[in-house]
Amino acid sequence: MxxxxxxxxxxxxxxxxxxxxxxxxxxxxxxxxxxxxxxxxxxxxxxxxxxxxxxxxxxxxxxxxxxxxxxxxxxxxxxxxxxxxxxxxxxxxxxxxxxxxxxxxxxxxxxxxxxxxxxxxxxxxxxxxxxQYMSLLYRTDHIEGVPSSWSLLLDPALSRRVILPTFQNVMAVNLLQVMSVMNGGGLVDNLDPGFAAMAAIARQSIGFEQSSALLESYIKDGSVWAMPFWNGRAQLLVDSGAPVEYVRPSEGTIPxxxxxxxxxxxxxxxxxxxxxxxxxxxxxxxxxxxxxxxxxxxxxxxxxxxxxxxxxxxxxxxxLHLPDLSVMAERMPEWSQRWDRDVVPAAR
Missing domain, CATH: 3.40.190.10 (Periplasmic binding protein-like II)
Structure with missing residues (x-):
């Protein structure tokens, strides 16, 4: 950010x-x-x-x-x-x-x-x-109906229409955790399913950005159709008149x-x-x-x-999903190394 x-x-x-x-x-x-x-x-x-x-x-x-x-x-x-x-x-x-x-x-x-x-x-x-909470932000002129699942980010129709935050933005960590739980893993333990899902999303993404300002620029100009985003910033985009909306998907989110x-x-x-x-x-x-x-x-x-x-x-x-923040703090360096090893190369 x-x-x-x-x-x-x-x-x-x-x-x-x-x-x-x-x-x-x-x-x-x-x-x-x-x-x-x-x-x-x-x-x-x-x-x-x-x-x-x-x-x-x-x-x-x-x-x-x-x-x-x-x-x-x-x-x-x-x-x-x-x-x-x-x-x-x-x-x-x-x-x-x-x-x-x-x-x-x-x-x-x-x-x-x-x-x-x-x-x-x-x-x-x-x-x-x-x-705030991590929401699913999407373009209303390209996504039909109201999406209800984080799985939208894996939809083949959105290939090269998704962008991800870098690991330095805690939003990336939260999305990793949600995808882990969705696929049978945990929030702080057994994140293997989450890393596998994030690698899959990265393969159809256009890459990574650290700052919220840069992330939102992609969805504002229409080059991205869906991405995770903080709900406060998402609401500002809605208020601006941009053709976007945001939801809390059925699988839950993290504050x-x-x-x-x-x-x-x-x-x-x-x-x-x-x-x-x-x-x-x-x-x-x-x-x-x-x-x-x-x-x-x-x-x-x-x-x-x-x-x-x-x-x-x-x-x-x-x-909501409420991970143990103390455990998160201890394990972030390890997760960061794995992100760089397993997720980032998948986007190339």
Missing amino acids: DMRRVIVGLFPLIGFVGGAGSVAADQLVLNSYGGPYEEIIRSRIIEPFEAETGIRVVYDAVGSSSQDYAKIKATGGKPGFDVVVMTATQALQGCKDGLLEELPSDVIKELAHLSSRLADAAGPCGAVHEV LIATLSVPVGAENKEAAYRFIDFFLRKSSQEAWVAGYRVGSARTDIDVPDELRDRQITEAELDQ
């Missing part, structure tokens, strides 16, 4: 020139997504945050969330940013590795308003700021629990906690859900009527 480095100054930036190398010590760096995410977070979160606190926010591109965690690990928890947007899997791994701070609930008071089940899933080092975390070597932890607290606020979560078309870990927010039936509620979690 596209990522951005968000520089949040404790005071107005004076004489700021150039990229991250010129960031002063009293400023705060937050890694966050690019593309539509950047546009929406500026208007829904950053601008109100700036108006209330006087803190200035500047974006600077970096890498994917997995690459950012790799940087956190490589630098011993001093990656040069103070808040990072990742997934619950990485937040759990960072806690285990001692590279992310346990978030203080006495300082970040809005943590108390999050669903305990989702908060527990992310662990003490991750603040859940949004919830994306997105988190905000603070590396142990962050230089501006107090400001980092303040930003997280603001993002989790009821009004901020309502603005974020309405703007980015995602779900929230708060159960007390007002959700627009047109989104209510397309979101995951806490009560629906039992209807």
Whole structure:
């Protein structure tokens, strides 16, 4: 996924020139997504945050969330940013590795308003700021009717009309897990059926892309007719008037629990906690859900009527596939190597 480095100054930036190398010590760096995410977070979160606190926010591109965690690990928890947007899997791994701070609930008071089940899933080092799920996105002008199965991606009629995320995008991992369960395997154990199915999909795909912005460009221009995609981003495409729709297939899907975390070597932890607290606020979560078309870990927010039936509620979690995120974090390196060995060459 596209990522951005968000520089949040404790005071107005004076004489700021150039990229991250010129960031002063009293400023705060937050890694966050690019593309539509950047546009929406500026208007829904950053601008109100700036108006209330006087803190200035500047974006600077970096890498994917997995690459950012790799940087956190490589630098011993001093990656040069103070808040990072990742997934619950990485937040759990960072806690285990001692590279992310346990978030203080006495300082970040809005943590108390999050669903305990989702908060527990992310662990003490991750603040859940949004919830999505992997949907099946398709072109309504090329797919007849409403598809009900992930098997659509294996339909011979879609040969060279499918695209896949790279393994660095957790969506690839989730699709691997769903395909594994569909074919008699498990979510974290016995993934052989999943790897075999993913190789089959790769053989009729046009290849792989890492960022959501690039993935969606293929279905927008019609070169791709179906692909996995996060439901929030899928809803934005629907809202734009593109000839697309998305579904939760009958075989189920996996939720994306997105988190905000603070590396142990962050230089501006107090400001980092303040930003997280603001993002989790009821009004901020309502603005974020309405703007980015995602779900929230708060159960007390007002959700627009047109989104209510397309979101995951806490009560629906039992209807989804919920892999053990701690086990996932441990096995991701092994799965990545196998993906490169068994899935990527099948697309060539």
